[in-house]
Amino acid sequence: MKLLLKAVRIYDPSSIFHLQQQNILIDNGLITSIGGNDQQADQTIEMEGLCVSPGWVDLYAQVGEPGLEHKEDLESLGEAAAAGGFTDVLCMPNVQPVVQTKGAINFIKAKSAGLPVNLMPTGAVTVDTQGKELTEMIDLQRAGAVAFSDGAKPLQAAEVIVKALQYLQPFDGVLINRPEHTRLTEYGQVHEGIVSTQLGMKGIPALAEEVMVTRDLQLLEYTGGRLHFSLISTAAAVEAIRAAKAKGLHVSCDVASYQVAYTDHTMVPFDTNYKVSPPFRSEADKEAILQGLADGTIDAIVSGHQPQDTESKKLEFDLADFGIINLETAFAVANTTMCDTLPLEQLIDKFTTAPRQILQMPAFGIAEGAPACLTLFHPELKWTPSAAGTRSKSKNSPFLGRELTGKVIGLVNKGQVVLNHSF
Known part of the structure; x- marks a missing residue:
């Protein structure tokens, strides 16, 4: 099938057509022509203000299958990711059983094969993500694990970090860690500050993230290797990573697109849809992020997608589980809340080039003869997400019913076309 993207603005710094408005002809999954006129096609997509970029990559999403399919299965995750413009999604290993065997890796790869989205398996660093004994990471890498992390469970033991960094070096693997000192955050509900005191809730101190970032960077300097921090949320963590990069350490980091959408002062008190980990922080932390x-210290923007069923959220705030769904709204939330600081060109880079480099993935540029791995989006289109319209099995989101600016129109990947808009 021939698909014509008509007069779309191209966002791809590697392309000679970057920031130009061009026609793109796609035939059987390959870009066959850019810039031609009056091409014959089986389907034409034309929309004023429509933009296209290489397919977006999400570096952090939780999925429930196997074991917690009622929250999210791989098919619903793929549908939500496609609706959000992601052609590739890194799936955390926190399922039941944990992704720590070649069979578990192959299960995700097999499920992903027929989907328009590539679901990339993350291998657990430690057995059952208990933070103690290392898994057989070399075997997992050979089976197809793209990265290694204990996902939602932050690695606590320094010796585990050291051994994991050393273990991954022979194949230049990346260790992904969520920096949090869990003893300092125990029973915490919201950011520790004036608001937590006013609400009478135990706070989650910024210090819990900062001490682990500082420690892990010292360990990285000692061992070498590649380290990536997930879901950064504090000013001191950003500054520590900035200094580490200036020293030449191989460190990268990401932030959830929703992290600056609210602060502890602007979140709705006791609404569990605002209960995330790490929590919405202070205004100073928001500005630092x-x-x-803007200056490149934070490499990528992620969805931080963590589906929770109704029974896990419709509880008293201190009993409810952490997390929100965000695959479908990740770009819109980032575009709405970061546009005054981050130009669109730089924002798209946080979804495309940077995450591909972190995972050492092949670069899919917009060029004639290249595979069509594309995300279509409109940066100025306003829309309001709804529970009825979401593809995720779970509905835990503070953005349902809130008008957002910037919408994903569809994607082209693996010879498939997924559209969220009628043409």
Whole structure:
């Protein structure tokens, strides 16, 4: 089938057509022509203001299958990812059983084969993500694990970090860790500050993230290797990573697109849809994250997608589970809340080039003869996400019913076309 993207603005710094408005002809999954006129096609997509970029990559999403399919299965995750413009999604290993065997890796790869989205398996660093004994990471890498992490469970033991970094070096693997000192955050509900005191809730101190970032960077300097921090949320963490990069350490980091959408002062008190980990922080932390994105300290923007069923959220705040769904709204939330600080060109880079480099993935540029791995989006289109319209099995989101600016129109990947808009 021939598909014509008509007069779309191209966002791809590697392309000679970067920031130009061009026609793109796709035939059987390959870009066959850019810039031609009056091409014959079986389907034409034309929309004023439509933009296209290489397919977006998400570096952090939780999925329930196997074991917690009622929250999210691989098919619903793929549908939500496609609706959000992601052609590739890194799936955390926190399922039941944990992704720590070649069979578990192959299960995800097999499920992903027929989907328009590539679901990339993350191998657990430690057995059952208990933070103690290392898994057989070399075997997992050979089976197809793209990265290694204990996902939602932060690695606590320094010796585990050291051994994992050393273990991964022979094949230049990347260790992904969520920096949090869990003893300091025990029973915490919201960011520790004036608001937590006013609400009478135990706070989650910024210090819990900062001490682990500092420690892990010292360990990285000692061992070498590649380290990536997930879901950064504090000003001191951003500054520590900035200094580490200036020293030449191989460190990268990401932030959830929703992290600057609210602060502890602007979240709705006791609404469990605002209960995330790490929590919405202070205004100073928000400004530091925006600055870190602008100057390149923060490499990527992720969905931080963590589906929770109704029974896990419709509880008293201190009993409810952490997390929100965000695959479908990740770009819109980032575009709405970061646009004053981050130009669109730089924002798209946080979804495309940077995450591919972190995972050492092949670069899919927009060029004649290249595979069509593309995301279509409109940066100025306003829309309001709804529970009825979401593809995820779970509905835990503070953005349902909130008008957002910037919408994913569809994607082209693996010879498949997924559209969220009628043409």
